[in-house]
Amino acid sequence: MNRRQALFSLSSLVATLSVAPKLGAKEIHGFPLDVKLDPESVPVPARVGGYSVLTDITARKNLVAIFDRLIPADSLGPSAIDEGALEFLDSQLAGDYGSGAALYLEGPLRPENEEKLMGSPQFITSPRERYLTGLKALELWAQANHKDSLHTLNAVQIDAFLTDMEAGKIDLGPEVNSQAFFELMLQNVRESYLSDPLYGGNKTMAGWKMIGFPGARYDYRQYVERRGENLKLIPVSLIPDN
Template identity: 55%
Template sequence: MNRRKALFSLGAMAAAGAAATQARTAEMHGYPTDMAMDPDFLPRPALHGGRFHVLSRDIDRRTVTAVFDRLIPADELGASASEAGCVEFLDMQLAGPFGAGASLYRAGPKLPNEDELAQTPQFIETPRERYATGLAALEEYAKRTDGASFADLQPNRQDEILKGMEEGTIDLGNGVHTKAFFELMLINVREGYFSDPIYGGNKDMVGWKMIGFPGARYDYRLYADRTGEDLGLEPVSLIPRD
């Protein structure tokens, strides 16, 4: 049911309820009381424990941190990606349904040239597997071409490699679709920087404060006609307040 149909249905129910008699109301006895939302559709808080669940190797965390901080570096506008918790956000996402490819169709039949279609939504590997192979390949490439870990390279050299990955002029090999892997990292760091802090990223709502987004507020009706204005509202997260 789309939003328009849902609103229409609610309006029809309200009108019917207003015109109903007491006898009609009595017929509602036994109406189901368990109306809680399906847990699968509720926000999933960040994993706890103070440890990394997927990016458990130091070299993987250092590589992701270096990549993310080149994609969103610290400047006068805001914190870097790692400072905003994007590495933790990624780890928590990879440890959950996203990392397992729960929303991806990965069953057969498989096409003869499926390896060449890795950039399409039907990936052969899960996001968790893609990061495992992609990060290892990126580290191997940096050591082979520059004699050092990617995280230890100068920022301008890191930018050169990332630009080559984005443009498809660099091939990481080892079965990695290099351009698609770059795009995956870019999408994920953006998500971590602007997601609700309940998911581990956007610490202190730095991303929201930077763009002036008021966050997960219950009601915006008072501000609906103030497009383009700085409302001066402090961002609000889905994290419950004590």
């Protein structure tokens, strides 16, 4: 399974709807407009312009090189970076996800039992810290092994690096688990490609179009029984029209 086929496999998680460039199915109208949302539940859009966390230019260039190898541009759609993966990640790292607000970061009560019980060591640093530390380690590794930054390498070299990183064969120093850092980057770039455009990634909804997801529509009830049918629904984002 190649990288882009991995995105296709996620289509099994959504209804079997396909997207065409023109709207063909009738839309539902008359839904209530006066429904009030809790302000804390309202999604926060990605920051437009500038970076809050990924402020180091070299680190950003290295991430661009990595993300565009994990989800490259091809006949099926644009690359992760073209779809806003960097903006998505920076926005997430600047918020609760980056600070690890939903994570327990106090460390295990009995470290000797940690891996036995959890299956793998617990990370007691936030995603933001893991990225900042990991990106510095990536640059040091590239300088030591190639006398230049990672982003200057060609596609074959970067692919080889990522393959070894995924297998845990890259030594990024005692502070970075290279295999876990690879998995974190892969998870986040996938999230960016399938997120609502409101969050900075999937800007043209290429990821949604690829798997046939019609987006953040108010109601799907009239389509539930129409399995396997091409409804020709154009994806809808959470971004308001006005």
